[in-house]
Amino acid sequence: MDETHTLSTGPGGAAKAWGLAPDALVIGKAVAGGFPAAVWGVSAELAAAIAAVPRGLGRSGIGTTLAGNAMGIAAVGATLREIATPDAYAVMLRGADELVGKLRSLIQARQLPWCVVHVGARAEIVFAPAPPKNAADMRPALAQNQLNHALHLYLINRGVLIAPFHMMMLVCPATTSAQIDRLVAAVDSFASEYSQESAT
Numbered sequence: 001m002d003e004t005h006t007l008s009t010g011p012g013g014a015a016k017a018w019g020l021a022p023d024a025l026v027i028g029k030a031v032a033g034g035f036p037a038a039v040w041g042v043s044a045e046l047a048a049a050i051a052a053v054p055r056g057l058g059r060s061g062i063g064t065t066l067a068g069n070a071m072g073i074a075a076v077g078a079t080l081r082e083i084a085t086p087d088a089y090a091v092m093l094r095g096a097d098e099l100v101g102k103l104r105s106l107i108q109a110r111q112l113p114w115c116v117v118h119v120g121a122r123a124e125i126v127f128a129p130a131p132p133k134n135a136a137d138m139r140p141a142l143a144q145n146q147l148n149h150a151l152h153l154y155l156i157n158r159g160v161l162i163a164p165f166h167m168m169m170l171v172c173p174a175t176t177s178a179q180i181d182r183l184v185a186a187v188d189s190f191a192s193e194y195s196q197e198s199a200t
Contacts, residue, residue, distance in 0.1 A: 007084075010093070
């Protein structure tokens with residue numbers, strides 16, 4: 001299980017929130033507050049199978065210099081101790097629920113063929129009428145490159161920055177309702193102009 005984009009689900013990520021017991025788990029830079037680092041782990045059974053694979057002397061099969069960067073370890077520790085706290089998660093998840101609710105309301109009010117997908121503190125506008133359930137469902141939405149690009153530029157021109165790929169938005173512990181309202185208002189303004197342009 002790759003928790004890089006689902007760690008925001010709560011303390012322990014989606015695996016804990018959903019009661020999953022993966023054989024292998026990896027988390028990318030999210031576990032280090034965005035610093036280039038990663039952690040991974042495997043079940044005892046899988047660890048035994050990995051250990052049984054013959055390898056030459058001096059070869060861990062994991063990496064050498066890259067497997068123990070002191071700065072990365074410090075960033076992981078600081079994130080887990082100081083940032084990814086239950087209180088911080090509570091604030092992020094409330095903010096994400098607020099953002100998602102407001103975006104879904106404006107999409108419904110404007111009768112747009114869009115939807116919002118949501119996992120933990122991560123939300124994303126998808127240019128499809130229903131949330132995709134697999135890669136095949138997602139392909140038509142990803143094909144909307146011009147719409148994606150236009151909305152990104154529209155937001156940037158109004159001083160609103162979101163993740164520079166897809167239409168992903170992340171709520172952090174410092175995100176305020178006023179900032180959420182500013183983002184939603186900018187998306188609503190774009191949707192209004194988009195609807196007018198589509199009608200002509």
